[in-house]
Amino acid sequence: MDRRDSLKSMFLGSLGTGLMLSGCTTDIAPPDPQIAKAADNYFGRTPEELKLIEELNEDQFFNTHEMETLETLCALILPANENYGSATDAGVPAFIEFIVKDMPYYQTPIRGGLMWLDHTANTKFNAEFKETPEGNQKIILDSIAYPNRDKPGWEQPLEIQFFTTMRNLTMTGYYTSKMGLEDLGYKGNQPNIWDGVPEEVLQKHGVSYDPEWIKKCINQDERGVIAEWDEDGNLLT
Amino acid sequence: MYDVIIVGSGAGGGMATKVLADAGLKIAVVEAGPYFDPAAPEQRTQLKWPYESPRRGASNRRPFGDFDSAYGGWDIEGEPYTQKDDTRFDWFRSRMLGGRTNHWGRISLRFGERDFKHKSYDGHGDDWPIGYEDVKPYYDKVDKLIGVFGSKENFENEPNGFFLPPPKPRLHELFYIKGARKSNIPVIPSRMSMLTKKINDDRGICFYCGQCSRACSVYADFSSGTCLIFPAQKNGGQIDLFTNAMVREVTTNTEGKATGVSYINKEDRKEYKLKGRVVVLAASACSSARILLNSKSEQHPNGLGNSSDHVGKYLHDSTGASRSAFIPELMNRDTYNEDGVGGMHVYTPWWGDNKKLNFPRGYHIEVWGGLGMPSYGFGFNPNDLNRFFNQKVGGYGNSLRSDIKKYYGSTIGMAGRGESIAMKDNYCEIDPTTVDAFGIPVLRFNYKWSEYEVNQAKHMNDTFEEIVHNMGGTLLQNAPSKESNYGLENPGRIIHEVGTTRMGNDPATSVVNKFQQLHDVDNVFIVDAGPFVSQADKNPTWTILALSWRASDYIIEQLKQQNI
Numbered sequence: 174m175d176r177r178d179s180l181k182s183m184f185l186g187s188l189g190t191g192l193m194l195s196g197c198t199t200d201i202a203p204p205d206p207q208i209a210k211a212a213d214n215y216f217g218r219t220p221e222e223l224k225l226i227e228e229l230n231e232d233q234f235f236n237t238h239e240m241e242t243l244e245t246l247c248a249l250i251l252p253a254n255e256n257y258g259s260a261t262d263a264g265v266p267a268f269i270e271f272i273v274k275d276m277p278y279y280q281t282p283i284r285g286g287l288m289w290l291d292h293t294a295n296t297k298f299n300a301e302f303k304e305t306p307e308g309n310q311k312i313i314l315d316s317i318a319y320p321n322r323d324k325p326g327w328e329q330p331l332e333i334q335f336f337t338t339m340r341n342l343t344m345t346g347y348y349t350s351k352m353g354l355e356d357l358g359y360k361g362n363q364p365n366i367w368d369g370v371p372e373e374v375l376q377k378h379g380v381s382y383d384p385e386w387i388k389k390c391i392n393q394d395e396r397g398v399i400a401e402w403d404e405d406g407n408l409l410t
Numbered sequence: 411m412y413d414v415i416i417v418g419s420g421a422g423g424g425m426a427t428k429v430l431a432d433a434g435l436k437i438a439v440v441e442a443g444p445y446f447d448p449a450a451p452e453q454r455t456q457l458k459w460p461y462e463s464p465r466r467g468a469s470n471r472r473p474f475g476d477f478d479s480a481y482g483g484w485d486i487e488g489e490p491y492t493q494k495d496d497t498r499f500d501w502f503r504s505r506m507l508g509g510r511t512n513h514w515g516r517i518s519l520r521f522g523e524r525d526f527k528h529k530s531y532d533g534h535g536d537d538w539p540i541g542y543e544d545v546k547p548y549y550d551k552v553d554k555l556i557g558v559f560g561s562k563e564n565f566e567n568e569p570n571g572f573f574l575p576p577p578k579p580r581l582h583e584l585f586y587i588k589g590a591r592k593s594n595i596p597v598i599p600s601r602m603s604m605l606t607k608k609i610n611d612d613r614g615i616c617f618y619c620g621q622c623s624r625a626c627s628v629y630a631d632f633s634s635g636t637c638l639i640f641p642a643q644k645n646g647g648q649i650d651l652f653t654n655a656m657v658r659e660v661t662t663n664t665e666g667k668a669t670g671v672s673y674i675n676k677e678d679r680k681e682y683k684l685k686g687r688v689v690v691l692a693a694s695a696c697s698s699a700r701i702l703l704n705s706k707s708e709q710h711p712n713g714l715g716n717s718s719d720h721v722g723k724y725l726h727d728s729t730g731a732s733r734s735a736f737i738p739e740l741m742n743r744d745t746y747n748e749d750g751v752g753g754m755h756v757y758t759p760w761w762g763d764n765k766k767l768n769f770p771r772g773y774h775i776e777v778w779g780g781l782g783m784p785s786y787g788f789g790f791n792p793n794d795l796n797r798f799f800n801q802k803v804g805g806y807g808n809s810l811r812s813d814i815k816k817y818y819g820s821t822i823g824m825a826g827r828g829e830s831i832a833m834k835d836n837y838c839e840i841d842p843t844t845v846d847a848f849g850i851p852v853l854r855f856n857y858k859w860s861e862y863e864v865n866q867a868k869h870m871n872d873t874f875e876e877i878v879h880n881m882g883g884t885l886l887q888n889a890p891s892k893e894s895n896y897g898l899e900n901p902g903r904i905i906h907e908v909g910t911t912r913m914g915n916d917p918a919t920s921v922v923n924k925f926q927q928l929h930d931v932d933n934v935f936i937v938d939a940g941p942f943v944s945q946a947d948k949n950p951t952w953t954i955l956a957l958s959w960r961a962s963d964y965i966i967e968q969l970k971q972q973n974i
């Protein structure tokens with residue numbers, strides 16, 4: 174078993190047997206599971222910050238029609254594929270509802286943009302955006318989804334700016350959701366023992382570790398041994 | 411009656427608390443913010459997912475994002491500061507037990523021999539009244555007590571220490587190493603205060619979540635609360651913690667000696683007094699200067715310790731400029747857990763010879779990039795990088811998913827952090843026209859960069875461009891213009907403000923002596939970065955810690971000898 178595997182089994186083993194609480198020197202030290210669990214109900218807010226969130230949640234900014242239009246739009250921007258749901262399935266419209274209250278400068282451009290969608294759909298297809306068939310919705314989006322690469326955002330027509338904003342919020346909302354993080358393949362935010370870039374990745378990108386450098390780095394088998402030095406600062410343990 | 415009253419609980423205050431309480435003294439710690447423990451369930455942000463924040467970690471409320479542990483920021487409600495003329499000084503304050511050490515970057519560098527004697531070397535600024543040899547024993551002790559990883563490099567003016575082994579570089583860091591070395595720019599393992607290895611039974615070992623800015627709930631990174639104050643309490647120290655207590659001034663008697671402090675309790679908004687034999691100020695460089703300037707009395711009409719008129723003068727911050735780049739060879743990455751420690755695993759110390767350059771002092775380079783955890787802003791302009799391949803940007807639909815994966819982890823950033831020359835004309839002073847919500851007169855800043863700092867920022871940009879070119883990358887921003895000072899950040903922005911109560915042997919040109927004791931009043935000490943004569947091209951905190959320990963040892967000795 175190479176070191177990576179042995180660390181992995183050590184970690185899984187200790188999880189399984191509930192050893193996390195003990196002072197065992199070799200395992201990874203994640204936060205005390207009781208603390209971790211107790212913290213489930215919080216995300217570290219001060220009382221003032223909690224109050225602000227509650228106040229924002231009490232208000233509803235978008236009306237039902239606008240929320241439904243958002244649902245349609247977010248699912249067009251990022252539809253489901255064979256493995257994952259759409260941005261709407263991942264809860265993005267609710268995230269946008271919160272963000273426009275927390276960042277009020279979004280309110281008018283987004284509200285106005287939604288009206289622009291309806292007005293355009295009514296004019297062209299005689300139906301509201303959310304009611305008109307997907308083919309028609311895409312015809313409208315095609316006219317605003319491709320900004321001129323060589324112009325800064327603020328010089329683009331308003332409806333293009335609106336769509337850029339919607340794409341940004343949809344993408345960020347999706348990739349910060351549970352579904353999106355999994356889709357991305359993000360593997361962090363959990364106790365781990367970092368022991369370098371996997372060999373196959375190094376090869377793929379054409380780089381390698383300098384043995385001189387690696388000699389200086391932590392030997393992860395000895396992370397649990399208390400450090401001691403000689404008087405010149407050479408590590409003895 | 412306390413033996414010692416310590417104002418502020420950040421790096422300087424925490425160290426003084428630990429050393430003085432361990433010596434058996436009776437201590438009051440007076441802290442303007444609330445109690446904070448990153449292990450407390452209701453305060454913990456570590457290992458939270460972006461979706462646990464309704465704003466997905468955005469930085470519109472907390473300046474470094476919703477999960478950053480700082481209670482404070484550039485602007486704090488009810489605590490304004492003002493600017494003189496066209497000064498734009500940015501002042502970052504945290505109001506919490508442990509101060510800014512809860513969320514600092516943990517870059518833990520010693521100053522080198524030259525850094526204490528730079529005037530002798532190049533004629534600019536002033537020498538410190540102490541040298542590296544005076545501080546070295548304390549750096550050694552800080553390394554062992556707190557823990558710092560790094561490597562012995564025998565690098566000029568970049569002293570070795572008692573290091574824990576560093577973590578291996580990440581993928582983008584290997585690219586950086588390659589790119590920098592091509593131009594003979596050195597890169598060495600970072601020196602940061604996270605425990606890659608056990609140092610005692612009280613603190614956990616780093617489990618590589620990359621979130622030190624959220625403060626570590628197993629105490630594997632350095633915060634003043636978790637690594638100094640809590641252990642001192644556990645050790646049986648006689649410590650009374652006064653939190654939400656904003657010190658207004660140091661009180662004095664008719665002989666002009668300090669008798670204690672007066673503070674405002676934020677909860678009932680009333681003023682209280684504490685009595686102590688010694689007062690130690692550690693409210694951070696500018697806040698301590700403010701307290702001194704506001705401590706006016708018949709004996710000290712110009713403010714406490716200010717007979718020289720030097721309190722607030724010589725304020726200086728590190729310089730900073732940064733750029734980011736797209737590295738095509740880092741596209742299409744396989745994902746794996748690359749969180750690592752909360753910060754870079756490699757960095758570049760200053761390598762140049764200033765005698766051949768048009769600016770007198772150096773800078774170091776910090777690096778970022780990698781497969782980080784998404785938060786608000788991730789996925790904005792998902793395929794903007796298409797422009798480099800002359801392809802369409804924008805669109806919608808499932809192709810955006812592949813765009814995201816294609817570019818995830820393909821950008822890299824570099825920041826220069828350099829030394830500026832301390833100048834008497836850069837200062838903070840009391841603004842007589844403005845008070846804060848506690849009725850305390852506030853600070854007004856006056857600060858101008860000189861040609862030297864601007865030239866240095868230009869050099870930083872040239873260096874970044876060269877390294878990016880070597881990496882086969884493309885810069886994401888145009889080169890900053892001369893008019894924008896080559897991207898030089900506003901003073902204060904690097905959050906290394908120091909020098910406001912500088913040390914010296916001459917009471918006419920300095921505020922404290924070489925043991926950080928006021929020249930004017932022997933029972934008042936300053937243990938934050940105020941006493942710094944110059945802020946090297948290193949980050950300041952490791953030096954604050956070493957000097958605070960040194961000053962605390964001196965206090966113990968002086969109390970024993972009944973000199974104070």
Ligand SMILES: Cc1cc2nc3c(=O)[nH]c(=O)nc-3n(C[C@H](O)[C@H](O)[C@H](O)COP(=O)(O)OP(=O)(O)OC[C@H]3O[C@@H](n4cnc5c(N)ncnc54)[C@H](O)[C@@H]3O)c2cc1C
Nearest residue numbers: 418420421422442509510515516517657694938949950951
């Ligand atoms: C985002 C960030 C990253 C950083 N990264 C690094 C880094 O990598 N390396 C490095 O060396 N440095 C770094 N720093 C700087 C570092 O945080 C400071 O140098 C260090 O914390 C200063 O310690 P201090 O004790 O002087 O002050 P602080 O840590 O600011 O503590 C001062 C304390 O005093 C309290 N206080 C202030 N006024 C009063 C008053 N009137 N009454 C009572 N209490 C008061 C404050 O509430 C605070 O808790 C960083 C800072 C920030 C914000």
Ligand code: SF4
Nearest residue numbers: 616617619620622626
């Ligand atoms: S990276 Fe390590 S030291 Fe930093 S917060 Fe995570 S576990 Fe703690």
